[in-house]
Amino acid sequence: MTNFRVRRALADTPAYRPGRPPAAVEGVTSYKLSSNESHLEPLPAVVEAVAGASGAPALYPDPAAARLTEALADFHGVPADHVVLSAGSSESLAALVGITLEPGAEVVYPWPSFEMYPQLSSFSGATQIAVPLTADGRHDLPAMAQAITDATGLVLLCSPNNPTGAVLGQAEFASFMSQVPEDIIVVLDEAYIEFADGSEAVGALRTADGHPDAPVDMGQALDTYSNLAVLRTFSKAHGLAGLRVGYTVAHPTIIHEMRKSIAPFSVGAAGQAAGLVSLALRDEVHVRAKAVGATRDDLAVRLRELGIDVPPSGGNFVWLPFSEHDAHAFAEACLARGLAVRDLGRGIRVTVGPDEAMDRLVDIAARFMEDRRA
Numbered sequence: 323m324t325n326f327r328v329r330r331a332l333a334d335t336p337a338y339r340p341g342r343p344p345a346a347v348e349g350v351t352s353y354k355l356s357s358n359e360s361h362l363e364p365l366p367a368v369v370e371a372v373a374g375a376s377g378a379p380a381l382y383p384d385p386a387a388a389r390l391t392e393a394l395a396d397f398h399g400v401p402a403d404h405v406v407l408s409a410g411s412s413e414s415l416a417a418l419v420g421i422t423l424e425p426g427a428e429v430v431y432p433w434p435s436f437e438m439y440p441q442l443s444s445f446s447g448a449t450q451i452a453v454p455l456t457a458d459g460r461h462d463l464p465a466m467a468q469a470i471t472d473a474t475g476l477v478l479l480c481s482p483n484n485p486t487g488a489v490l491g492q493a494e495f496a497s498f499m500s501q502v503p504e505d506i507i508v509v510l511d512e513a514y515i516e517f518a519d520g521s522e523a524v525g526a527l528r529t530a531d532g533h534p535d536a537p538v539d540m541g542q543a544l545d546t547y548s549n550l551a552v553l554r555t556f557s558k559a560h561g562l563a564g565l566r567v568g569y570t571v572a573h574p575t576i577i578h579e580m581r582k583s584i585a586p587f588s589v590g591a592a593g594q595a596a597g598l599v600s601l602a603l604r605d606e607v608h609v610r611a612k613a614v615g616a617t618r619d620d621l622a623v624r625l626r627e628l629g630i631d632v633p634p635s636g637g638n639f640v641w642l643p644f645s646e647h648d649a650h651a652f653a654e655a656c657l658a659r660g661l662a663v664r665d666l667g668r669g670i671r672v673t674v675g676p677d678e679a680m681d682r683l684v685d686i687a688a689r690f691m692e693d694r695r696a
């Protein structure tokens with residue numbers, strides 16, 4: 323018997339496809355550039371915190387994650403009831419979908435964007451309104467605003483956008499928000515925002531007079547937009563993907579509802595401890611993020627010189643728009659030389675990695691473009 327009584331929505335719901343691991347290739351070091359992970363060594367104090375927190379595995383962690391929640395609230399300039407931790411920001415996303423969407427409701431999101439958006443939306447049974455990005459990989463905010471109807475239950479924004487890297491600007495964001503009814507929750511997924519700092523694209527929530535590197539005053543943002551839920555994660559710039567620590571900053575009413583969906587104890591003791599230390603060391607984290615950003619910009623320039631139309635990226639990755647056929651061929655060419663990249667059908671997303679990996683990627687791209695012309 324395999325005809326189990328499961329929800330109808332599952333029939334159309336894809337399972338998440340994780341980034342491929344690289345294949346071993348004789349004579350070269352392999353690199354995984356397919357999941358936007360940090361390639362840097364962890365900060366020593368973070369490693370120590372993880373070790374220290376692993377001494378009592380029999381005990382549940384602090385269910386309220388009080389210290390990290392307080393520290394994050396402090397960092398963002400909001401009371402602690404505006405913050406909820408989750409097992410990565412993916413769990414926050416799932417909770418936000420869970421509290422807003424059901425069959426009959428509509429969800430508006432940009433596409434291509436984070437693969438969890440269609441997956442979680444589909445799982446909810448809601449109708450998906452995937453609004454195509456502009457030709458240069460940006461959110462088409464006017465079209466997204468137009469797509470909002472009486473049935474809209476949730477709007478998702480991703481800045482910097484995974485996979486194209488485009489960063490939402492303040493003015494376009496403000497204009498968009500003014501067109502969204504105030505009872506519709508708008509998620510701003512900022513998984514990569516640390517990599518956008520210091521660049522021209524400073525993000526949707528920076529105040530006009532604020533220094534790009536100053537922490538965002540979320541209190542101010544949420545006073546202006548009470549229907550906004552900001553997703554952040556320790557997985558990318560903080561390099562803690564393996565520990566599953568993410569969070570949402572939003573109005574306490576939204577946080578309160580999300581808590582009904584988020585599993586108790588979803589962030590373990592090691593994750594809480596590591597998050598606390600990494601947040602305290604955010605200046606170092608920022609220095610690293612800037613270095614990654616510099617490598618990213620350099621990689622983008624080199625790829626553009628080869629004739630690949632790489633859009634400006636605010637993330638720790640770049641986007642190579644290709645036809646489906648070329649994307650597949652390019653991913654295979656990378657795999658043959660020990661690099662795993664993300665083939666997303668209409669293009670390739672490459673995570674910033676060590677210099678050697680970047681040089682090899684440019685070399686593969688140069689040969690690929692040459693062969694294509696031949």
Ligand SMILES: *Cc1c(COP(=O)(O)O)cnc(C)c1O
Nearest residue numbers: 410411412436484513555557568
């Ligand atoms: C990686 C990523 C996340 C979060 O991942 P977690 O590890 O669950 O925190 C969220 N949004 C986007 C767009 C991402 O690329």
